[in-house]
Amino acid sequence: MGLGKGVVSGMGEQYRHELKFVCGEGELRLLEERIRHICVLDGHVGESGRYGVRSLYFDTVDDRCFYENEAGVDRREKYRIRIYDGKTDLIHLERKETLHGLKRKATCVLTLQQCRQLMGRAAVTDFMPGQELLREFLVARSIQLLTPKVIVEYIRTPYVYVAGNVRVTFDRCIRSSAETGRFLERQVSGRSIMAQDRHILEVKYDEGLPGTIRELLSTGQDLKRTSFSKYYLCREYSMH
Numbered sequence: 001m002g003l004g005k006g007v008v009s010g011m012g013e014q015y016r017h018e019l020k021f022v023c024g025e026g027e028l029r030l031l032e033e034r035i036r037h038i039c040v041l042d043g044h045v046g047e048s049g050r051y052g053v054r055s056l057y058f059d060t061v062d063d064r065c066f067y068e069n070e071a072g073v074d075r076r077e078k079y080r081i082r083i084y085d086g087k088t089d090l091i092h093l094e095r096k097e098t099l100h101g102l103k104r105k106a107t108c109v110l111t112l113q114q115c116r117q118l119m120g121r122a123a124v125t126d127f128m129p130g131q132e133l134l135r136e137f138l139v140a141r142s143i144q145l146l147t148p149k150v151i152v153e154y155i156r157t158p159y160v161y162v163a164g165n166v167r168v169t170f171d172r173c174i175r176s177s178a179e180t181g182r183f184l185e186r187q188v189s190g191r192s193i194m195a196q197d198r199h200i201l202e203v204k205y206d207e208g209l210p211g212t213i214r215e216l217l218s219t220g221q222d223l224k225r226t227s228f229s230k231y232y233l234c235r236e237y238s239m240h
Helices: 023-037 063-073 113-120 130-143 211-218 230-239
Strands: 019-026 051-059 078-085 087-099 100-110 147-161 167-176 198-205
Touching: 019 023, 023 113, 023 147, 023 167, 023 198, 023 211, 051 063, 051 230, 063 130, 078 113, 087 113, 087 130, 087 147, 087 167, 100 113, 100 198, 147 198, 147 230, 167 230
Parallel strands: none
Antiparallel strands: 019 198, 051 078, 051 147, 078 087, 087 100, 147 167, 167 198
């Protein structure tokens, strides 16, 4: 499964490994039952043990981010705005970067007004402390002509391996919507982008994957490694 080692650091943020697998509901349940004995649920989940993730992705007019992902370009980045459970009380702007197959993420909190301004390509003049990423995004938006392209939504069950900086997430019911202007609405209609009963398992870690987690993944007979992001999968679904 290519569970390699190595970390590249830069700009005060650490690049991490990010493994993605496509698997069925039965496989997810089996893995989750095993992982409960060695991992704990992320502290951000409620009583249900899961939360909804909704992201609004930006791309250039010629879909450069999409085609760079498809071609496996070594150094690439993409921007997104993210909310949880369809609520607007916490809004994040994020930049996801890829280098030598490793990933890192920068993030900052947005106000509701700022989010609406970014969605409509309006000017943003009122900044808060700690919003350097927002300023960088505005420069990139101006130079690259970034616009909202797609909404990606799914249900996430997140686990953390306390003996190491490992995060294991089970992402179900992945849906895509081209109605980007409805991103902040309580509910957004969308279409499932994967075959029925197919979901995504993600494993994120630093330099080395602990043997316990490695062994657990090795027991998954139906795990199929994928290199494509949810953004790519959702755009591919709508473009073809």
